[in-house]
């Protein structure tokens with residue numbers, strides 16, 4: 001039984017272009033079991049004691065008394081788990097007080113080590129039991145079985161960024177990142193000279209508590225994310241859904257790392273995250289122990305974090321979109337054909353964010369995006385450094401940046417396709433958009449014209465029907481044809497603008 005009403009209670013609070021930063025949905029709280037904190041208490045004292053060789057006699061005796069007391073406590077603790085190793089360390093008469101402190105300190109350190117590893121072992125065993133329970137719950141809710149055991153790997157927090165860096169480097173070179181950021185800046189989606197790669201690593205490193213790697217087919221969990229925490233259990237149900245998707249639908253078949261169509265990559269990711277978030281919601285509803293989490297499910301997505309709060313809108317919105325809008329998309333499919341409909345969607349995934357924003361364009365009469373085709377992709381003998389698609393979501397974010405959310409929603413609707421090419425490290429850009437009707441093309445034209453005027457403080461612009469241009473400070477051309485297409489040319493001078501329009505404007 002699935003109630004969309006119940007779901008919408010939790011998920012409809014997220015306006016697409018909100019100024020509030022939302023989360024990737026996988027936050028975590030650092031939780032050290034209190035018993036371990038107790039066991040760590042003595043460490044600072046001993047470090048000090050070891051350095052202060054010249055401490056006077058009475059201080060030394062006091063230290064000795066304290067390490068002896070600590071020794072007795074630790075021996076009692078270890079006796080319960082490993083009696084053979086629970087020996088009291090006796091004082092040696094021939095040694096000085098300081099030497100005895102050192103001997104006892106070393107013994108205590110050893111006992112503490114035994115206690116800690118046992119604590120870790122027990123917590124790992126406990127995690128295994130909890131994990132198995134969540135796996136069964138995921139199977140139950142989704143109505144599918146895991147085909148093979150899920151592979152788990154525990155990762156230290158300090159290793160996260162290294163792991164993320166490795167994953168990113170496997171897909172994009174640092175140069176590709178730079179060219180991409182320059183092209184995005186030229187369009188107006190990112191600030192100029194934006195350190196995209198570093199910001200992404202920082203953003204993802206901050207957000208994740210666990211993640212599923214579809215290339216390694218492995219579920220990574222963070223060592224500090226204990227499953228005693230109900231929120232972490234809910235997050236695990238989400239990640240387990242990814243493992244399930246991978247086993248049944250092979251996630252690497254989806255265009256998630258597609259380099260020339262960001263729009264289709266975000267759309268595919270919305271299917272994946274939408275389903276996993278939907279399942280996560282059901283898991284939370286069915287587990288009363290997770291009741292607290294349920295109430296905070298909204299907060300979970302809206303959690304403000306430093307990196308996200310300072311990220312350009314384009315980054316934060318495209319990161320959040322697959323969760324926030326993906327769940328609405330998946331719910332729409334569920335309502336029409338249950339989980340079966342979602343399973344079928346993996347064989348033929350949504351191809352544009354337009355289909356995610358307007359689920360009827362996927363689940364109803366399907367409307368796939370139109371492709372902009374150009375015969376020759378070289379300009380002045382050189383291939384485009386970036387060849388990509390902005391998409392309806394991108395247009396919406398762009399106009400939210402430069403206008404407001406209402407203008408953005410209106411001007412981006414009716415998107416049917418687009419493509420842009422960037423040359424000379426973002427100094428030359430062509431961007432062609434295709435619209436459902438001339439009225440839609442006119443709306444986009446007007447919003448883009450206003451953006452260019454405002455952004456470049458365009459001097460002496462000339463406007464004739466279907467055409468707007470300015471030559472300073474940049475050579476800008478905005479041209480609409482009678483096929484509801486709009487071409488933008490953004491070049492350093494009018495000769496280049498003319499050449500670009502000649503080549504890509506037909």
Ligand SMILES: [Zn+2]
Nearest residue numbers: 238242273276
């Ligand atoms: Zn996910």
